[in-house]
Amino acid sequence: MEQAVGLTTLEKAVAWAQTKSMWPDTFGLACCAIEMMSTVTARYDLARFGMEAFRASPRQADLLIVSGRVVHKMAAPLRQIYDQMLEPKWVIAMGACASSGGMFNNYTTLQGVDKIVAVDVHVPGCPPRPEALLEGIVRLHEKVLAGIPPAYEIRDVAS
Amino acid sequence: MAIAPERPRIYGGTRIPAPIPTVLQVPRHLRDSDDILTVNFGPNHPSTHGVLRLAVDLDGERVVGLHAVIGYLHTGFEKSMEQKSWWKAITYPARIDYVSFQYNELVFVLAIEKLLEIEVPPRATWMRMLLCELNRIHSHLVWLGTAALELGAISMFWYCFRERERILDLFELVGGTRMHTRYFQAGGLAEEIPPGFFDECATFVELMPKAIDDYEGVVDRSPIWLERTQGVGLLSRDDAIALGQSGPVLRASGVQWDVRRAEPYLAYDRVDFRIPVYSGGDVYDRYRVRMDEMRESVRIIDQALRRMPGGPWIAGDRKVVLPPREELHTSMESLIHHFKIVTEGYRVPEGEVYVAVESARGEMGCYVVSDGGPRAWRVKFRAPSFVALEATATCVSNSLVADMIAILGSLDTVMGDCDR
Amino acid sequence: MTFKGIPGLVEIKEAYGETTLLVDPARLVEAALHLRDELGFNFLSDIAATDYLGWGGKGVSGYMGTATGRDLNRPSTSGLQKLPDLKPRRFSVSYHLLALRDDPERVRLQVWVDEDEPLPSVVSVWPTADWHEREAYDLMGIRIEGHPNLTRILMDDDWEGHPLRKDYPIGGEPVRFSGEE
Numbered sequence: 166m167e168q169a170v171g172l173t174t175l176e177k178a179v180a181w182a183q184t185k186s187m188w189p190d191t192f193g194l195a196c197c198a199i200e201m202m203s204t205v206t207a208r209y210d211l212a213r214f215g216m217e218a219f220r221a222s223p224r225q226a227d228l229l230i231v232s233g234r235v236v237h238k239m240a241a242p243l244r245q246i247y248d249q250m251l252e253p254k255w256v257i258a259m260g261a262c263a264s265s266g267g268m269f270n271n272y273t274t275l276q277g278v279d280k281i282v283a284v285d286v287h288v289p290g291c292p293p294r295p296e297a298l299l300e301g302i303v304r305l306h307e308k309v310l311a312g313i314p315p316a317y318e319i320r321d322v323a324s
Numbered sequence: 325m326a327i328a329p330e331r332p333r334i335y336g337g338t339r340i341p342a343p344i345p346t347v348l349q350v351p352r353h354l355r356d357s358d359d360i361l362t363v364n365f366g367p368n369h370p371s372t373h374g375v376l377r378l379a380v381d382l383d384g385e386r387v388v389g390l391h392a393v394i395g396y397l398h399t400g401f402e403k404s405m406e407q408k409s410w411w412k413a414i415t416y417p418a419r420i421d422y423v424s425f426q427y428n429e430l431v432f433v434l435a436i437e438k439l440l441e442i443e444v445p446p447r448a449t450w451m452r453m454l455l456c457e458l459n460r461i462h463s464h465l466v467w468l469g470t471a472a473l474e475l476g477a478i479s480m481f482w483y484c485f486r487e488r489e490r491i492l493d494l495f496e497l498v499g500g501t502r503m504h505t506r507y508f509q510a511g512g513l514a515e516e517i518p519p520g521f522f523d524e525c526a527t528f529v530e531l532m533p534k535a536i537d538d539y540e541g542v543v544d545r546s547p548i549w550l551e552r553t554q555g556v557g558l559l560s561r562d563d564a565i566a567l568g569q570s571g572p573v574l575r576a577s578g579v580q581w582d583v584r585r586a587e588p589y590l591a592y593d594r595v596d597f598r599i600p601v602y603s604g605g606d607v608y609d610r611y612r613v614r615m616d617e618m619r620e621s622v623r624i625i626d627q628a629l630r631r632m633p634g635g636p637w638i639a640g641d642r643k644v645v646l647p648p649r650e651e652l653h654t655s656m657e658s659l660i661h662h663f664k665i666v667t668e669g670y671r672v673p674e675g676e677v678y679v680a681v682e683s684a685r686g687e688m689g690c691y692v693v694s695d696g697g698p699r700a701w702r703v704k705f706r707a708p709s710f711v712a713l714e715a716t717a718t719c720v721s722n723s724l725v726a727d728m729i730a731i732l733g734s735l736d737t738v739m740g741d742c743d744r
Numbered sequence: 745m746t747f748k749g750i751p752g753l754v755e756i757k758e759a760y761g762e763t764t765l766l767v768d769p770a771r772l773v774e775a776a777l778h779l780r781d782e783l784g785f786n787f788l789s790d791i792a793a794t795d796y797l798g799w800g801g802k803g804v805s806g807y808m809g810t811a812t813g814r815d816l817n818r819p820s821t822s823g824l825q826k827l828p829d830l831k832p833r834r835f836s837v838s839y840h841l842l843a844l845r846d847d848p849e850r851v852r853l854q855v856w857v858d859e860d861e862p863l864p865s866v867v868s869v870w871p872t873a874d875w876h877e878r879e880a881y882d883l884m885g886i887r888i889e890g891h892p893n894l895t896r897i898l899m900d901d902d903w904e905g906h907p908l909r910k911d912y913p914i915g916g917e918p919v920r921f922s923g924e925e
């Protein structure tokens with residue numbers, strides 16, 4: 166009985182800690198990267214979420230914000246970066262191109278990054294406003310606080 | 325206060341590597357010595373301005389070999405634009421050079437108008453010029469913020485993006501969205517300029533020169549900045565022309581060439597502005613050129629605000645431009661024109677044109693081939709960043725790894741522009 | 745400015761305020777050297793390769809409801825109003841040149857090649873042509889001879905096919921709608 170009560174509280178504490186300093190990886194690809202950079206700036210201030218420390222090394226990052234169109238040539242490096250991240254890790258597909266290929270339905274653009282990595286939150290927009298990205302981040306935090314496991318545990322990549 | 329070392333003078337002759345002009349190859353004596361470390365500055369790197377991969381050969385800290393691999397953002401713009409009607413295709417170019425987005429739209433729309441031989445009303449011309457100069461300032465702010473960030477002047481990033489937010493507010497006022505406004509249409513602008521824009525823009529013009537003074541106050545006399553940028557990344561005048569450089573890189577190497585002055589388009593021959601030219605050919609001079617260009621852009625915007633003509637915002641040619649909605653209730657011809665333009669798309673006469681504008685990065689060109697139909701046959705964009713990266717091998721000969729980062733920053737490449 | 749003396753010149757075309765010089769591909773490097781050294785075109789802006797497979801194939805747009813050249817269910821596919829001029833070969837490669845001086849001038853140097861017909865490289869004339877020619881090879885399959893490093897530049901190294909050709913499909917996925925089965 167005491168053990169069950171203790172475990173639940175520990176999980177909640179761990180989830181709370183994870184949301185308060187979920188460091189993103191510097192994975193800016195295209196236009197969405199510019200809006201992601203402006204999320205860090207003074208007007209939208211990502212630092213109040215504890216997330217302004219964008220890590221260059223994926224081994225130190227918790228969150229992969231795929232911001233921009235992923236093309237065939239970049240798919241392998243993307244998967245490599247994702248694999249190098251330590252668990253638990255989350256992925257936000259920022260923008261229309263990362264979510265579903267966007268306006269580029271052609272021979273080279275991946276129709277959604279969820280074809281190669283498991284995505285937690287898709288943020289629509291072309292590019293999404295910084296507020297929209299913040300909304301996506303807040304929803305991700307809510308998911309983590311609610312105890313929902315990261316996407317790679319629940320679903321596989323899209324076909 | 326430390327004094328910056330004397331700047332090495334620009335070199336004579338050529339430093340373009342041979343046989344491959346874009347690949348710096350390790351000299352033979354070093355290749356055999358087994359001391360070379362090959363490092364991959366991979367596509368995911370915080371300092372390579374997007375997804376650029378550099379395979380760098382290092383002898384200690386010195387860069388002795390370099391070759392760039394691009395294509396990590398090749399989205400197939402040109403082929404996608406061939407599938408859409410001319411109207412819809414205008415949405416694509418903004419995402420090519422996603423930092424100075426309106427230049428791409430402008431060059432494509434100018435190419436369509438050149439083929440159509442359509443007359444654009446002066447209000448649209450002046451407004452386009454105003455928005456493009458705002459976009460130039462936007463691009464230089466993003467450049468300064470990120471280039472300074474990479475060299476260690478991290479706070480510049482926040483200062484520059486503060487003004488950038490004001491510019492994006494202006495774009496949102498005019499086009500409805502912060503980036504990729506898609507406000508240019510073949511024949512003029514998509515909509516009338518909203519009220520209140522000119523006042524907001526005038527406020528911006530007031531505060532921008534002081535902001536530029538702020539930026540210069542932060543870095544311009546900092547000995548670290550001077551030492552890291554002066555004498556680094558030298559590119560001589562002849563090499564710059566041979567390598568097809570344009571824009572600030574060319575002007576920092578002493579060539580007085582600006583498409584706005586030499587082959588004026590829009591209303592650039594009717595406004596008064598200077599073309600900053602420096603002859604040092606190094607990273608510091610490219611920085612100075614861009615700072616001065618920001619000031620000149622503010623002057624152009626100020627003049628455009630004062631002299632903005634009234635009148636229609638789009639051409640009257642109903643074969644190309646949608647008629648105003650009120651007319652659809654009364655006029656049969658307007659209804660037919662509207663229907664044909666929306667379903668079939670307007671037809672652009674057969675021919676091929678090449679139009680060049682001075683984007684924030686250099687000469688942005690668009691080559692359009694039309695077969696007389698409602699869709700483009702071939703659209704090719706001459707991307708300044710594609711060409712700027714060709715100069716990397718020449719600029720980094722004789723430099724350290726840290727200098728390479730400064731040089732890449734100064735070339736101001738945007739990978740969307742490079743890979744299209 | 746006279747272009748008559750260019751080696752290998754086939755035709756001079758003027759349209760929309762632009763001059764296009766058609767040149768024999770075998771004498772391309774000579775023409776390039778002449779343009780650079782004698783006439784001062786020291787700046788190569790761009791090399792644009794175009795594929796004309798299927799040019800004019802859409803046919804003239806028929807009256808509404810006829811089969812030729814119009815698919816009512818796909819807007820913007822309607823045929824042309826008049827058949828365009830036939831092109832001599834399948835590919836055209838246009839070199840956009842600029843004389844960078846006080847009275848600048850632009851000109852387009854154009855050559856026509858067929859599939860698998862090699863084109864000499866102009867890297868020795870304008871070093872900036874390096875990557876432009878690689879792009880023409882990669883995306884259009886124009887074979888460039890004498891290029892020091894003719895490898896793929898934008899596509900993956902092991903990509904098959906040349907994407908910008910007209911017989912290469914646009915690719916992508918058919919768009920699915922939620923609620924359909």
